[in-house]
Amino acid sequence: MSATIINGKELAQELKLSMKEEVTELKNEGLTPHLTVIIVGDNPASKSYVRGKQKACSETGISSDVIELPTSTTENDLLHLIKELNDNPTVHGILVQLPLPDHISEKQITVAIDPTKDVDGFHPVNIGRMMTGEDTFFPCTPYGIITMLKSKDIQIEGKHAVVIGRSNIVGKPIGQLLLNENATVTYCHSKTKDIKEYTAKADILIVAIGKPNVIKEGDIKNNSIIVDVGINRLEDGSLTGDVDFDSVKEKASYLTPVPRGVGPMTITMLLKNTIKAAKGLSEK
Numbered sequence: 001m002s003a004t005i006i007n008g009k010e011l012a013q014e015l016k017l018s019m020k021e022e023v024t025e026l027k028n029e030g031l032t033p034h035l036t037v038i039i040v041g042d043n044p045a046s047k048s049y050v051r052g053k054q055k056a057c058s059e060t061g062i063s064s065d066v067i068e069l070p071t072s073t074t075e076n077d078l079l080h081l082i083k084e085l086n087d088n089p090t091v092h093g094i095l096v097q098l099p100l101p102d103h104i105s106e107k108q109i110t111v112a113i114d115p116t117k118d119v120d121g122f123h124p125v126n127i128g129r130m131m132t133g134e135d136t137f138f139p140c141t142p143y144g145i146i147t148m149l150k151s152k153d154i155q156i157e158g159k160h161a162v163v164i165g166r167s168n169i170v171g172k173p174i175g176q177l178l179l180n181e182n183a184t185v186t187y188c189h190s191k192t193k194d195i196k197e198y199t200a201k202a203d204i205l206i207v208a209i210g211k212p213n214v215i216k217e218g219d220i221k222n223n224s225i226i227v228d229v230g231i232n233r234l235e236d237g238s239l240t241g242d243v244d245f246d247s248v249k250e251k252a253s254y255l256t257p258v259p260r261g262v263g264p265m266t267i268t269m270l271l272k273n274t275i276k277a278a279k280g281l282s283e284k
């Protein structure tokens with residue numbers, strides 16, 4: 001049996017349609033959700049991701065603006081800008097595109113954003129709330145993954161979930177969200193002795209390694225659920241994931257593709273968090 005492919009692009013379109021209706025209602029009540037994106041420097045990949053975010057906002061009726069700053073921007077300049085946006089009641093969500101230039105501390109910037117406007121879910125307060133199982137802004141990529149699994153009614157409770165990768169924006173929070181759903185979670189990373197020993201036992205395998213096509217048929221368990229978070233651009237310009245799609249597709253039960261998998265869902269969850277921020281701020 002070949003795996004069911006979870007099309008993130010299609011699911012994202014469906015979710016955007018229903019969010020558009022919600023945004024229309026909010027606008028009728030006099031509330032227009034607004035996202036401000038800050039981008040520092042001219043990394044082409046970052047610019048392309050930011051364009052994707054703007055497009056998704058306009059598709060759902062969310063208002064957005066992008067503040068483009070030169071690489072020479074100081075940490076202090078950026079902190080001042082964030083303070084202004086924190087104090088501006090018409091701005092509901094603030095996103096600072098990562099990575100930042102080396103002379104700006106991502107940690108300092110992340111903690112400067114008002115947690116009630118932190119639509120990325122990267123502020124330590126929101127990470128703490130997620131760990132204790134409270135409602136908050138969940139980081140967009142992990143939140144998108146959970147939404148993809150739930151869209152197929154995939155049971156998470158009691159499953160052995162193995163996460164490869166321990167970044168603050170993907171690996172650590174997806175493990176936490178799976179734990180919150182009552183999975184048994186194992187984290188693997190670059191210092192794990194025998195990764196295959198774990199991947200072969202994974203009912204749900206989350207792959208966020210950052211190297212093309214490393215997970216193959218021989219690494220996975222029969223009928224397992226494989227989520228590919230990798231986005232690797234090959235020399236010919238094409239995109240591929242961290243999972244060798246053709247190799248695993250007959251053995252897995254569910255599989256997320258790259259492109260059109262987790263990537264579009266990441267952007268969609270940002271929209272969801274922005275609407276949530278707008279509603280939360282208007283309730284205050």
Ligand SMILES: Nc1nc(=O)c2c([nH]1)NC[C@@H]1CN(c3ccc(C(=O)N[C@@H](CCC(=O)O)C(=O)O)cc3)C=[N+]21
Pocket residue numbers: 048049052095096097098099120140231239258259260261262263264265266267
């Ligand atoms: N503060 C911050 N928040 C982020 O959420 C954030 C960030 N910084 N920095 C960079 C990463 C990366 N990221 C992606 C979003 C969408 C796609 C996406 O839609 N990908 C398409 C392909 C797009 C293409 O063709 O390049 C797909 O997988 O189908 C990918 C990657 C958000 N990030």
